[in-house]
Every structure is written in structure tokens, then in C-alpha cells.
Amino acid sequence: MNAQIWVLGGTGRSGRTIAAQLARLGLKAVLVGRDANRLHTAAQSSGSATLLVPSLAAAAAEIRQQRPAVVVNTVGPFTTTAPEVVIDGCRAAGSHYIDLANDVAALSAVYEMHDAATQAGHTLVTGAGFGVTATESVVAKLCEGRPVPLRVRVDMVPSIAMEEGIAGEALIGTLLGSLDGRRITDGRLAPARIFSDAMRLTLPDGSQVTTASMPSGELLAAHRASAARHVLSATSEAPSSPLIRAMMPALSTLMRWERLRSFTTRHLARVRVKAKARPREHSWGHALVTWTDGETREGWLRLGDAQEFTGAVPAEIARRLLAGEGRPGAFTPAALFGPTLAESCGAAYLLPRRGRR
Ligand SMILES: NC(=O)c1ccc[n+]([C@@H]2O[C@H](COP(=O)([O-])OP(=O)(O)OC[C@H]3O[C@@H](n4cnc5c(N)ncnc54)[C@H](OP(=O)(O)O)[C@@H]3O)[C@@H](O)[C@H]2O)c1
The missing domain is CATH 3.30.360 (Dihydrodipicolinate Reductase; domain 2)
Known part of the structure; x- marks a missing residue:
């Protein structure tokens, strides 16, 4: 396990905001994306590192191999990208997982992985926007x-x-x-x-x-x-x-x-x-x-x-997970860290x- 925080979709609106908020907390993100130019531009403004991958499946393969401590997934729709692609990779690697899902199907799919996450000893936080x-x-x-x-x-x-x-x-x-x-x-x-x-x-x-x-x-x-x-x-x-x-x-x-x-x-x-x-x-x-x-x-x-808050919440959750403050299972942000997280x-x-x- 390495102490890195990876941001999938690192060139997007949310990915860039999360990287900026991580930098504000003194943490350096690794922006993961599929376009070298966009990645370079996005990484410059937040002082992030980059990882170029051709697809999300390739990103999941890198997660299994490099085992980052925390993976933040900003690539929707999350019903397609989360359970069988990114979360499976995180479970194999032991990485904690955070996403920005905000639809019923995507949250349900992550909740259903609670027992598997508990057994694997890692944390899934969905709805972190x-x-x-x-x-x-x-x-x-x-x-x-x-x-x-x-x-x-x-x-x-x-x-x-x-x-x-x-x-x-x-x-x-x-x-x-x-x-x-x-x-x-x-x-x-x-x-x-x-x-x-x-x-x-x-x-x-x-x-x-x-x-x-x-x-x-x-x-x-x-x-x-x-x-x-x-x-x-x-x-x-x-x-x-x-x-x-x-x-x-x-x-x-x-x-x-x-x-x-x-x-x-x-x-x-x-x-x-x-x-x-x-x-x-x-x-x-x-x-x-x-x-x-x-x-x-x-x-x-x-x-x-609201977009700034969507950057601040995953960044703060990533910081806490990195510091060992989470617990295994599948949660939404306040379910894991209580109402003071928003403050x-x-x-x-x-x-x-x-x-x-
Ligand atoms: N919960 C909330 O309150 C909340 C708030 C804001 C956003 N969100 C959700 O977060 C998600 C992202 O929103 P956004 O505004 O950041 O979108 P965005 O600016 O379009 O960024 C999406 C990112 O995902 C990447 N991407 C898209 N499809 C991909 C694929 N098939 N494989 C690999 N990478 C792919 C894009 O990379 P490329 O540059 O290579 O295309 C880009 O980096 C959306 O699903 C949105 O609904 C939720």
C-alpha cells in the first residue's frame, strides 16, 4: 500500500476541485485521466502528479498493481463505473474508495457492497458531493x-x-x-x-x-x-x-x-x-x-x-481515511463521520x- 490519493477523472470539473482542496490540506493528488494535455494542464494548477491511462478499466488494473491508499472516483455514471470496475480494483488492492454518486441506483449498488467491504477491511464512501x-x-x-x-x-x-x-x-x-x-x-x-x-x-x-x-x-x-x-x-x-x-x-x-x-x-x-x-x-x-x-x-x-463543497468533502474524507480515522464498510459521508464533517x-x-x- 502506498500513501497516495488518486483522483479518477482528474481533468474534470470535480476532479480539479478535489485536487485543489487536497492541496489546501497539504496533500498531493495523483490525477488519473486519458488525455495527456488535459492532465498536464489540470495538474499544473494544483501541483498534482499525473497518471495517464487509456480507459477506466486500465485505471482499475493500475489500482490493483500500485495499491494507492485512497481512490476518489469522479467518473459517472457511477452505476457503470463504480461497482464492477473501480470498487473491485480497490477491494483487491485494499484501497479506500470515495465517489460523487448522487442517484438512487448508484448509492444502492455501493450499499450492497457493505459486507464485502467490511470483510476486506476497506472503506467505501459514496455520495461525497x-x-x-x-x-x-x-x-x-x-x-x-x-x-x-x-x-x-x-x-x-x-x-x-x-x-x-x-x-x-x-x-x-x-x-x-x-x-x-x-x-x-x-x-x-x-x-x-x-x-x-x-x-x-x-x-x-x-x-x-x-x-x-x-x-x-x-x-x-x-x-x-x-x-x-x-x-x-x-x-x-x-x-x-x-x-x-x-x-x-x-x-x-x-x-x-x-x-x-x-x-x-x-x-x-x-x-x-x-x-x-x-x-x-x-x-x-x-x-x-x-x-x-x-x-x-x-x-x-x-x-x-456547491462545486467547491463537492471538492472539499472528498478531500477531507480522503485526509481522514489516510489518517486511519475511517472504519470498514460502505457509508455516505455523514453516516461515517457524523454531521461535523460538513462543518x-x-x-x-x-x-x-x-x-x-
Ligand atoms: N454528488 C454531487 O453533489 C455531485 C456534484 C458534482 C458532480 N457530481 C457527479 O460527478 C460526476 C463528474 O462530474 P463533473 O462535473 O466533474 O464532470 P466532468 O467535468 O465532465 O468530468 C468528468 C471526468 O471523467 C472523465 N471521464 C468521463 N468519461 C470517462 C470514461 N468513460 N473513462 C474514463 N474517464 C472518463 C473525463 O475525462 P476526459 O477529460 O478524458 O473526458 C473527466 O475527467 C458526474 O457524474 C456528476 O453527476 C456529483
């Missing part, structure tokens, strides 16, 4: 020392500055793979209408956003953090147009056809996005927790740019209201 970490942390904070609640709703409100470039297959593939509506009903994952349950939220800074349901990894993480019977995850990124909402059931059925989804992914991935300043000063994670006696508690996690990554809790509904 803004969405899962920000929302599950608020739920964990609100439920600390409390009985099991009846109902939980989590909302994520990211604020991200966009750099000019293409959307990319990792991001689009992940988005198109998360269009099936889901919620937790009576303790089980059940079908539900996507982009429903719209709620107008007044943020602690006084501004307002509308969130609507989207079945992301936040749903599973909030369920595990609370054990509530009913859980809903929502986001301010859900489209508000009634036309798009009405089209969603048909679109999600179409996206189940693998060939059509691959075709759509390839085309949308090439769409150029313009540089954009972040829409508001803060990003927010929000949770509303209701107990059987009607008590309701609301909480917020306030942070800056270590620069976020702050606001727990304003208690009441009965």
Missing part, C-alpha cells in the same frame, strides 16, 4: 439523540458558478439515469411522480426558491440517517415548467431504452455551456423532520459554491424553528 452530504448532514443533526421520526423531506439548493465548456458524458449520463420518480413510502423505496410536491422555500437569507421532488441519492441517505417511514428528496434544480413536468413520465420511460439513452447522452454531452456567475451567495441543504406526536424541526446547512468543510448549520404541524 454537495447534494447527499449537505442534506443527510442536516437530517443527522436534527435527529441526534431523538426518537425515529415519521416523515422527512430534504431539499438541496445548489449555487454553482459555471465555467464555459461542454456538459460532458459523466454529468449528462448521471442526470438521464435519474429520471425515474421514487420516494420512501412505509419504509420502502416506491415509485412516485418526479418533479411533484413543489414547495416555495424562504431561505434564511430571506430570498425564495421553489423545490420539487427528484429521486436522487439524497433520498436513500436521508432515509438511513433518520429511519423515517416516509422520505421525500427535492431540489431547486427541478424544472418548474408545467409542460416539462407533464412530459417527464414519458421521457423517463424512453430513457430506459439503453440505446436511446446512450444516443441522447452522447449528443447532450457535446452541448456547450456558457460561463455563468453563481446565482446566489450561498448553497443550502434543508430538512424538515416530523415526529409522530406532530413535532416538526427544520434545519439548514449553509455553504458557498470541517466550511459549512454552518442554522436550526431556526421548532413547532407542531
